[in-house]
Amino acid sequence: xxxxxxxxxxxxxxxxxxRAGVARAKITPELPFxxxxxxxxxxxANTVAQDIWAKVLVxxxxxxxxxxxxxxxxxxxxxxxxxxxxxxxxxKYKLERRQLLFNASHTHSGPSVWPRLHVxxxxxxxxxxxxxxxxxxxxxxxxxxxxRALESLQPARIEFxxxxxxxxxxxxIEHLAAIRPGQTFPGPVDPSVPVLRVISADxxxxxxxxxxxxxxxxxxxxxYEVSGDYAGHAQLALxxxxxxxxxxxxxxxxxxxxxxxxxxxxxxxxxGETLAKAVAEAPQAKQVSGLVQFAYEVATLxxxxxxxxxxxxxxxxxxxxxxxxxxxxxxxxDAGRPIVSTPYPVxxxxxxxxxxxxxxxxxxxxxxxxxxxxxxxxxxxxxxxxSNDVMSYIPSKRVQREGGYEAGDSMMYFSQxxxxxxxxxEIVLGTARRVVASLGIHxx
Numbered sequence: 001x002x003x004x005x006x007x008x009x010x011x012x013x014x015x016x017x018x019r020a021g022v023a024r025a026k027i028t029p030e031l032p033f034x035x036x037x038x039x040x041x042x043x044x045a046n047t048v049a050q051d052i053w054a055k056v057l058v059x060x061x062x063x064x065x066x067x068x069x070x071x072x073x074x075x076x077x078x079x080x081x082x083x084x085x086x087x088x089x090x091x092k093y094k095l096e097r098r099q100l101l102f103n104a105s106h107t108h109s110g111p112s113v114w115p116r117l118h119v120x121x122x123x124x125x126x127x128x129x130x131x132x133x134x135x136x137x138x139x140x141x142x143x144x145x146x147x148r149a150l151e152s153l154q155p156a157r158i159e160f161x162x163x164x165x166x167x168x169x170x171x172x173i174e175h176l177a178a179i180r181p182g183q184t185f186p187g188p189v190d191p192s193v194p195v196l197r198v199i200s201a202d203x204x205x206x207x208x209x210x211x212x213x214x215x216x217x218x219x220x221x222x223x224y225e226v227s228g229d230y231a232g233h234a235q236l237a238l239x240x241x242x243x244x245x246x247x248x249x250x251x252x253x254x255x256x257x258x259x260x261x262x263x264x265x266x267x268x269x270x271x272g273e274t275l276a277k278a279v280a281e282a283p284q285a286k287q288v289s290g291l292v293q294f295a296y297e298v299a300t301l302x303x304x305x306x307x308x309x310x311x312x313x314x315x316x317x318x319x320x321x322x323x324x325x326x327x328x329x330x331x332x333x334d335a336g337r338p339i340v341s342t343p344y345p346v347x348x349x350x351x352x353x354x355x356x357x358x359x360x361x362x363x364x365x366x367x368x369x370x371x372x373x374x375x376x377x378x379x380x381x382x383x384x385x386x387s388n389d390v391m392s393y394i395p396s397k398r399v400q401r402e403g404g405y406e407a408g409d410s411m412m413y414f415s416q417x418x419x420x421x422x423x424x425x426e427i428v429l430g431t432a433r434r435v436v437a438s439l440g441i442h443x444x
Contacts, residue, residue, distance in 0.1 A: 233272025290352025
């Protein structure tokens with residue numbers, strides 16, 4: 001009888017806290033297939049160095065409120081894809097949009113993602129058909145994986161801790177030194193590695209969710225092989241350390257961060273194993289308790305105005321990506337629908353009383369991560385980038401004033417009309433503060 005009472009005392013609090021389920025789907029494309037992320041590539045990938053995956057974690061609290069995290073070894077999700085998956089989840093599983101969070105690893109050794117996240121030279125109808133078909137497959141595979149994760153719910157507890165890794169550098173320093181010799185610029189980084197562990201009733205990790213603010217570009221443009229890059233290696237290393245677990249990588253605000261050194265296959269593996277070690281050796285975790293809450297808002301980010309003449313000149317450029325942007329903007333103007341802004345998703349998820357995630361869309365620079373953590377506390381808030389939709393880089397006001405690729409020169413690769421106005425920083429931060437406050441979390 002005493003043994004039975006002890007068993008109940010141990011197991012009932014565990015089951016009363018959370019239930020969790022995981023699932024995965026292989027999303028390696030059939031080859032040959034165009035990779036994306038580097039404009040310098042001239043032909044499709046012809047090798048799979050590492051299979052890539054979409055992974056799903058479902059967390060259900062004591063009141064049966066459910067949160068769904070979807071991660072993928074992709075350069076990004078587009079809103080067309082996440083909106084369709086969310087619509088199916090609403091219809092099939094009664095999940096609201098605010099309950100689903102999509103985050104991409106931003107590997108530049110992954111497949112092109114329709115409709116905007118592709119950098120394909122001279123793409124014809126056959127390539128376009130292939131990209132659309134892959135997007136359809138991606139939607140279907142993730143939809144099914146969500147269902148499987150829901151079916152696998154089991155008692156679990158959640159722990160949170162943070163480690164550190166040191167291979168990320170601010171890549172703008174090198175770029176700005178080249179275009180503005182003799183001047184000095186700040187080069188902020190954030191070495192933190194947040195870790196969310198989901199522990200099953202037998203005491204083993206069911207899921208390990210970990211993040212880092214660093215571009216997934218150790219494998220540079222000369223590599224024509226499918227791979228999850230350093231994040232893929234980190235996930236494999238953790239799943240080897242903890243058999244039966246599902247390791248899930250989330251990209252933080254890595255818009256101006258990259259790994260150093262890079263450009264060798266062994267470096268991708270080395271950085272991945274370094275990151276996995278940081279996760280495994282993170283300080284003792286604190287248990288998360290309470291309810292899971294959500295908030296989701298779509299803001300509007302305005303672009304600077306440009307004349308028709310600007311796009312007409314671009315459409316005649318010898319740079320095919322600039323010319324494509326010019327043609328698309330002219331078509332939009334001629335149709336009476338000039339692109340003057342973009343929707344921007346901001347999401348917050350609160351885990352119990354002590355932890356919240358803020359998920360920002362786009363390629364967010366590190367300034368947003370550092371500023372929000374400073375306002376709310378580094379142990380209370382985890383800031384994700386690359387979430388729900390990657391529409392462009394999201395520069396801070398500082399980065400815009402410094403200029404360069406992240407500031408706005410990259411917009412043509414996303415088929416966006418041009419630079420944002422300088423309002424963008426306060427719009428993003430204001431929306432983030434609002435969604436966090438709606439969950440009862442306030443700044444220090």
